Amino acid sequence: xxxEAGTIVEKGINWILNPYDEFAVEEALRIKEKLGKxxxxxxxxxxxxxxxxxxxxxxxxxEEATHLCDPVFDGSDSLxxxxxxxxxxxxxxxxxxxxxxxxxxxxxxxxxxxxxDLLALPHASVVTxxxxxxxxxxxxxxxxxxxxxxLMELSLPALVTCQKGLNEPRYATLKGIMAVKRKKIEATQxxxxxxDVALVGTxxxxxxxxxxxxxxxxxxxxxxxxxxxxxxxxxxxxLLQTExxxx
Amino acid sequence: MSxxxxxxxxxxxxxKKATLEMIGKAVSLGLEGGIHVVLLGSGVSNMVASLAGxxxxxxxxxxxxxxxxxxxELYSDMVTTLARQIQPNLILLxxxxxxxxxxxxxxxKLGAGLAPxxxxxxxxxxxxxxxxxxxxxxxxxxVSFKSETxxxxxxxxxxxxxxxxxxxxxxxxxxxxxxxxxxxxxxQILKQEGDQIELTEANVIxxxxxxxxxxxxxxxxxxxxxxxxxxxxxxxxxVDEGWxxxxxxxxQTGKTVNPTLYVACGISGAIQHLAGMRNSKVIVAxxxxxxxPIFNVSDYGVVGDLFEVLPAMTEEIRKVK
Numbered sequence: 001x002x003x004e005a006g007t008i009v010e011k012g013i014n015w016i017l018n019p020y021d022e023f024a025v026e027e028a029l030r031i032k033e034k035l036g037k038x039x040x041x042x043x044x045x046x047x048x049x050x051x052x053x054x055x056x057x058x059x060x061x062x063e064e065a066t067h068l069c070d071p072v073f074d075g076s077d078s079l080x081x082x083x084x085x086x087x088x089x090x091x092x093x094x095x096x097x098x099x100x101x102x103x104x105x106x107x108x109x110x111x112x113x114x115x116x117d118l119l120a121l122p123h124a125s126v127v128t129x130x131x132x133x134x135x136x137x138x139x140x141x142x143x144x145x146x147x148x149x150x151l152m153e154l155s156l157p158a159l160v161t162c163q164k165g166l167n168e169p170r171y172a173t174l175k176g177i178m179a180v181k182r183k184k185i186e187a188t189q190x191x192x193x194x195x196d197v198a199l200v201g202t203x204x205x206x207x208x209x210x211x212x213x214x215x216x217x218x219x220x221x222x223x224x225x226x227x228x229x230x231x232x233x234x235x236x237x238x239l240l241q242t243e244x245x246x247x
Numbered sequence: 248m249s250x251x252x253x254x255x256x257x258x259x260x261x262x263k264k265a266t267l268e269m270i271g272k273a274v275s276l277g278l279e280g281g282i283h284v285v286l287l288g289s290g291v292s293n294m295v296a297s298l299a300g301x302x303x304x305x306x307x308x309x310x311x312x313x314x315x316x317x318x319x320e321l322y323s324d325m326v327t328t329l330a331r332q333i334q335p336n337l338i339l340l341x342x343x344x345x346x347x348x349x350x351x352x353x354x355x356k357l358g359a360g361l362a363p364x365x366x367x368x369x370x371x372x373x374x375x376x377x378x379x380x381x382x383x384x385x386x387x388x389x390v391s392f393k394s395e396t397x398x399x400x401x402x403x404x405x406x407x408x409x410x411x412x413x414x415x416x417x418x419x420x421x422x423x424x425x426x427x428x429x430x431x432x433x434x435q436i437l438k439q440e441g442d443q444i445e446l447t448e449a450n451v452i453x454x455x456x457x458x459x460x461x462x463x464x465x466x467x468x469x470x471x472x473x474x475x476x477x478x479x480x481x482x483x484x485x486v487d488e489g490w491x492x493x494x495x496x497x498x499q500t501g502k503t504v505n506p507t508l509y510v511a512c513g514i515s516g517a518i519q520h521l522a523g524m525r526n527s528k529v530i531v532a533x534x535x536x537x538x539x540p541i542f543n544v545s546d547y548g549v550v551g552d553l554f555e556v557l558p559a560m561t562e563e564i565r566k567v568k
Contacts (some may be wrong), residue, residue, distance in 0.1 A: 001382060001386055001492050003386060008382075008386065019500070023463045047474070054448045068408070075480040077360070077361075078351070078354075078361060078431055079354055079355065079358075079360070079361065082355065104382070104383065104499070105276045105381065105382060106381050106388070107364065107380070107381055107382070107383060108361075108362060108363050108364075109347050109351075109360055109364070110350070110351040111351075111527070112347060113319075113351035113352060113355075114351045114352075114354060114355045114361075117323070117351065117352050117355035117356060118355050119478075120336070121430075122319075122320065122429070122431025123429035124431060125347070125348050126344065130492075142437070143344070144344065144494065145345075145436070146258065146343060146445040146447065146448065147438060147439055147440040147443060147445050148436060148437050148439045149436075149437045150286060150316065150317075150344075150433045150435075150436055150437075151433070151434050151435040151436070151437060152431055152432065152433050152434065153431070153432050153434050154430065154431040154432075155430045155431070158430070158431060164493060164500050165493045170267055196510055205360075205393070206358070206359060206360030206361075206392060206393050206394035206450065207360040207361065207362060207377075207391065207392055207393070207394075208390070208391055208393070208467050209388045209389070210376065210389045210390065210391050211388070212381070212386050212387070212388050212389075213386065213387055213389075213391045214385075214386055215256065215380070215384065215385075215387055215525070218525060218530075218543075218544040219543070219544075220542050220544065220545060220548070221545060221546035221547055221548065222545055222546075222547060222548070223547075223548045223550060224548065226549075226551075229551055229555035229556045229559050232551055232556055232559070233548050233549075233556050233557075233559035233560040233562070233563050234559070234563050235278060236531065236543050236547060236549055236556075236563075237559060237563040237564055237567060239547055239559060240508070240529070240531070240547070241567060244508075244529045244547070246506075246507050246508045246528065247475075247564070247567070
């Protein structure tokens with residue numbers, strides 16, 4: 001990773017679908033396959049290049065897509081992104097919203113929960129197992145907590161954020177990839193979704209990143225001597241005790 | 248708008264150290280308006296004693312069976328109501344499974360800017376800045392706020408706990424539990440087997456990687472961890488092999504840990520693993536490959552056979568204790 005003048009150098013970066021979103025897409029497809037009905041709709045806020053991420057979801061089997069893309073969205077923080085999604089989703093109908101538990105860039109874990117609150121949906125975050133009742137009215141979710149799991153019951157519609165372990169995401173088929181290759185996804189702009197533009201983008205965000213820097217480098221320390229494993233272990237414990245003072 | 252509201256972290260009848268870390272940070276920021284603490288749970292009233300001598304102005308207590316487990320809708324409703332009443336400048340939560348879930352709920356309800364999972368908060372002049380790792384710790388961002396109310400969650404085990412000064416117990420006020428219908432509810436807590444220490448709260452972590460070769464060999468890590476009062480971690484390769492549960496994984500797709508001592512055994516040191524443990528205070532690496540990248544970040548390296556070194560180390564520690 002390169003940082004110049006307090007920002008990350010984006011040149012040469014290979015942009016991908018957020019890995020945690022793959023669990024969300026996979027879970028949506030599995031639920032649909034199990035119930036034998038329903039539609040999987042993928043929605044994303046992002047610049048032009050987010051098209052590729054959306055297309056990779058379509059290649060996996062999602063049927064519909066919304067790409068929220070407008071220069072006024074640029075610079076949105078988590079709350080602003082959630083406001084954009086909420087505005088668009090207020091006009092949609094759905095039973096279940098699945099999200100990755102976090103992005104692997106800013107690691108906030110916040111957008112899905114903000115979105116759930118703005119849409120007044122119950123939610124379960126960091127979920128490793130999810131069951132939908134046969135009547136389609138209730139979800140049972142196991143969320144990861146310190147030292148175990150919390151079992152949650154949610155009345156649908158609800159929002160769930162997906163953690164590794166929930167499922168094993170499938171790969172797109174060649175047929176799927178070819179089918180979406182030339183597809184153009186129309187951008188949905190701010191005017192189409194009834195969002196307060198004063199509350200999104202750089203100007204409407206309540207937080208902003210002032211500077212990005214690299215953490216201090218750690219340098220290799222000393223190798224512990226010893227003619228045998230016993231001697232090495234004894235020397236190591238002595239160092240941890242007297243030098244590092246951590247024992 | 249003034250003062251700090253700290254959302255206390257407690258679990259199983261114990262006030263978590265993270266609460267004292269947050270209060271310590273709140274004091275050191277020196278914001279006007281005092282430090283308020285909100286403590287929610289069941290059977291938590293007696294925990295106020297642990298907050299003595301820490302410059303806490305007032306503790307708001309919600310002690311009710313309905314609050315036994317963290318309930319997103321109920322907890323967020325109560326903290327939001329309190330925040331509207333006392334109008335804090337800053338709300339602090341611990342970046343735990345509860346705090347990371349509750350903080351965005353508060354942010355949405357209060358329209359407040361949120362900086363999650365911070366490793367520090369600093370004042371630049373009169374401006375509050377949040378310091379938070381991004382890209383799994385490969386970079387660090389300095390974040391500013393525009394909203395009047397600011398929310399931050401603080402990563403546990405990073406900030407110091409100041410000594411208590413005196414034994415003055417803060418004033419308390421009881422909160423009533425609103426009767427709202429919950430659309431989502433925690434119905435049961437399923438504890439992991441055994442008396443395990445949570446990785447993110449552990450002072451010592453002994454981790455194993457591909458070099459462990461077999462799930463049965465994790466026993467030697469457990470032995471050492473037990474002797475040191477620590478927890479057992481793992482690299483992604485060990486988890487992907489199915490040798491140990493994902494809840495033990497340290498690194499980019501696992502947990503970020505901050506122990507005093509991290510012992511990496513048979514772990515080569517992929518960048519994704521380093522991202523999760525590079526903030527450990529002291530790192531020890533045991534690996535038979537002298538070229539393993541883990542040695543570039545470790546304070547003490549042992550080039551050797553972990554199956555010989557680890558049991559010998561456990562033995563040595565028993566001797567010196």
